[in-house]
Structures are given as C-alpha cells and as structure tokens.
Amino acid sequence: MLDFKISKLSDCFGIEISDIDLTNEFNNEDINILKRLFFDNHVIVFRDQKISEQQQLAFTKHFGELEVYPEADKTRDSQKTYHVANVNLDGKHLTDKDEQVIFQKVNQNWHTDSSYRFIPSYASLLYAIEVLPDDAGGGETEFVNMFEVYDSLDNELKIKLEPLHMVHYYEFGRRMFPNLPPVSDFEKENIPPVSHPLIRLHPDRHNSRSLFFTANAGNEIGGMSQEKGSILHKKLVAIVSNSNFKYKHRWKKGDLLMWDNRCLLHRAVSYDMNKYRRVLRRTTLAGTSAIKGPFLDPSII
C-alpha cells in the first residue's frame, strides 16, 4: 500500500507528492491510486526523484502507451524520450543560436504536446536534471486549466466557437523561427495537418467541455478566412494568457512533473539561455482516441 504526503500546488489545480520513490515496484492498486489523483488534479509533481532514462520510461509505461516521436533524430538514445535542454547529450552548453535550443523556444507558446497528431498526447512527464538557480528569472513551466477557461467565456463566444475547428500542423512551429530547418519528407508524410474541434468534449467526464487550441502548431480556423481566423486565434491566446486559472511551476532538481494534455495548455517561460543551463527529460503518453467536438452526437448539444 502506498504511503506518501500530498499537498496542493495552487488553488486551481495540481498536487505535490513527496515521500515516494518512483523506482519502486508498483502494483495495480498503487497505480490506480495515482491515476485517480492524476485524473482529479491534472498535474502531479513528484519531488526528490533520482531516476535514469530507463526508470522514467518504466514508470511512464504504467499509465499507458508511449508516444514515439515521428521527428527525425531528436535524441540520440531513444525515440521515446525527448531532451528538453539547452545542453547537448555530451554535456556541452549550447548557445541560443543552436537548433536544439531554438526548438525549445517553440514551446514558449501555449500548447499541448502533439496537438498536430490526429490523436494528440494524453499526458507528459518531465524530469528535472539541471535547473536554474533560485535567483534567476524565468525557466518555469506554466499551465492553465482549460475547463475553467471554457466556463469563464461569455455565452456569445461559446456559441460562436461551438462548430469551429483549428488546423494544427507540425510545420507551423518551424516557421516561427526561420533558422530552423524545413520539415523533412519523412516528417511530412508522418504528420500531415489535422483539424481538431475548438471545444473539446471529455467523454470520461460526462462530456464536460474545455477549450482546445494551441499557439505553436497553427493559427488557422477551418472555414474562416486566414485573416479572420487568426484574429479569433489571437483573441483566444489573450484570454488564456490573462486568465486566473494558471499554475507556474518553478523547477527543483529531482522533480518529476506529470501533466494532463487533454485539459491543460502549457508553455515554457523564457530565461537567459546563454547564461543558464536547463536540462529536462520528457516522456510522453499517447492519446487513446481522436478529439470529440460537440457536434459529434447531436443529442448532447
């Protein structure tokens, strides 16, 4: 039986768990307890972990299937871990002109992981290996609860968004930074553009609704002109940025933070990349079904 300490991370969502060692063996009952806590709280931070890449993969697998990155050569060791770092695998601090570092900047826009896939990711687990010193500005990861954001929209906007879809495509992130290489043929074939409803239903939560869009994988709204769509998209970004339903995580070495991509957006907070080293390691859980919008079953509109 698991025995650990839980405390709240913010008034809105998120919990911290301490006194647990993620390299332990977990039985089904333990994992069900963690799954339930995750479902209810959207973010769990496990403090003071010491885990290898293999141990992180093993822990992640308790919660579902891992995503394999379709992108070419993101990591040297594994296609299932993603090194979120301004340091290369040999430990060399890279400048902010380096491609690997510029890729991190794409994540400074609100997003969920793999929104550019037909089935976007379920959850991500990020482990802190090297973090910024306490007195350094930035470097946090910020999350926002999209159930709450949806509930806070005025009715007129809710009705307007109801039938709309956003077009998500992997290449958009590359286009934000002209120095990034164009997508390869392999990437083009594996991750073509997809559309997802802007209002997302959650079948496992009585079809409750959250707002679903990203700012690092597109700004087009299906059926609207590019100009009108991007104005609406900008408005949604501003609503999220100004909302009160956020939690900003200041990393401590040894944190393993797990977040729910289905109902949160997140973004990296910028920091002085040339001055500070920051090394995190991500594993990602695949989603299990395409995103459902309100029109799918007319009886639930």
Ligand code: OGA
């Ligand atoms: C990610 C991500 C945020 C950060 O790895 O998916 O968005 O703070 N990272 O680095």
Ligand code: MN
């Ligand atoms: Mn991300």
